[in-house]
Amino acid sequence: MLTYDALIIGFGKAGKTLAGRLADENWNVAMIEKDPNMYGGTCINIACIPTKVLVHDGLKGIPYTDAIERKDRVVEKLREKNYKSLADNENVTIYNSEARFIANKEVEIQIDGKKEVLTAEHIFINTGAISNIPPLKGDLTSNKVYTSTSLMDRKKLPQHLAIIGGGYIGMEFASMYRTFGAEVTVITPEEELLPREDREIAAEVQKIMTEKGVRFIFGARAQEIKEVNEDEVSLSLSNGETVNANAVLLATGRKPNIEHLGLENTSIELTEDGAIKVNEHLETTVRNVWALGDVKGGMQFTYISLDDYRIVENYLFGDLGYSLDSRKNIPYTMFIDPPLSRVGLTAKEAEEKGYEFAEGKMLVASHPRAHVINDLRGLFKVFIDKKTKKILGASLFGPESPELINLVKLAMDLDAPYTLLRDQIYNHPVMSESFNTLFNVPIKRTV
């Protein structure tokens, strides 16, 4: 049995950041990653970075095949950089093996085909999430059925891509593949697009994506996949429709990855959703065993995984003052074209919570920067609590919103009145100066 100060299972965002930090404290760290093509984790290898390279290149008019090649080069470079950052650290040993618990503090791995057991007082689980495969009849192993990971390895643009699921991956891939020139159909069980978003904003997204040529089928589930010929499959839907396509993307959510982890050999408990149960400091039901990132459930974003690292770091070396309970407003962006960014409440949520609020709204087309960059599409909305003058939420659908949303988040975290953003001197002509207008909401001025 090999003994370390810490075992980290999974080379994800939280895991790799923690490995470096623990090594700085002279801890002897073992990093266990099952797939050498995943050094650096999901985000850089198969998720955020490759998808955003493709979104970027598609919008620049770069042909699909060339964009896929550039994506591969970017990923390889980042993977190498991530690997080296730990491999070059004398306090870190990287094991390329699947890790499996055989007891609360014992993890089995394979080294050169031989079993080895590692142990440590501190163990950190950072195994991410895996695609949810919907219960479809027919041939799910067809070479025309893809997850987000395998589709981005396809070298040839499918003529018609059918996407099952209208969430993040469904929408981003729909926008991206349509930009490259594929015909795209999105099939979603929801009766409307983006049910959790502001209705006016969602309607604008639907309008722009439909104008771009994306077809939506709402209120339908794919039930069966049949091979039509070597280049085509047909999907039968619950509403009686049939959709023929050259490629099908399964984009029906991702679930915490506890596969083959051997948790049944431990006292680590799961939540009802199959995530690893943690307390507000991310400790599991076993003392000094922690779970960080997608595997512990909740929002699945790279920056949440990074923030999970901060919580654990604070517990180990800080004052215990930072925990899940201290997290404030979490922004997010769906990288469609143009992007949709959001923080805080929508109008409906504000209403349900009983706020009396004022709404600020502007068409992106009314702002000078939109004319400079020749992109007039989109709608920005903000919601302000009339009583406290604080910002309740913002839904920004339009160019440059992925950067803008962080400004709103900052003001919200600081509990600043909305006038802070309304009355700033912004440089010109930039998108953030739109806040001078957007935040000019109908609330009686006291200054």
Ligand SMILES: Cc1cc2nc3c(=O)[nH]c(=O)nc-3n(C[C@H](O)[C@H](O)[C@H](O)COP(=O)(O)OP(=O)(O)OC[C@H]3O[C@@H](n4cnc5c(N)ncnc54)[C@H](O)[C@@H]3O)c2cc1C
């Ligand atoms: C297509 C797509 C696009 C996305 N785009 C964005 C985006 O734009 N912005 C954003 O913030 N988020 C995005 N996400 C979500 C984001 O990628 C994840 O939330 C994040 O990567 C999760 O990181 P993590 O730290 O939980 O672990 P991961 O980075 O998932 O790392 C887990 C690692 O554990 C390894 N592993 C698993 N089991 C074992 C085992 N038993 N033994 C050893 N190793 C194991 C895996 O191989 C993997 O390398 C996207 C996701 C997808 C799928």
Ligand SMILES: NC(=O)c1ccc[n+]([C@@H]2O[C@H](COP(=O)([O-])OP(=O)(O)OC[C@H]3O[C@@H](n4cnc5c(N)ncnc54)[C@H](O)[C@@H]3O)[C@@H](O)[C@H]2O)c1
């Ligand atoms: N820009 C970003 O930050 C970004 C981008 C991509 C992915 N992600 C992360 O990855 C996660 C996974 O993305 P996703 O789009 O797969 O999940 P999602 O939860 O966003 O959307 C899943 C979609 O699939 C549908 N669905 C679920 N089960 C189904 C079934 N059996 N048949 C048909 N449809 C079904 C849902 O109704 C929904 O429309 C997201 O939660 C997100 O956090 C983030």
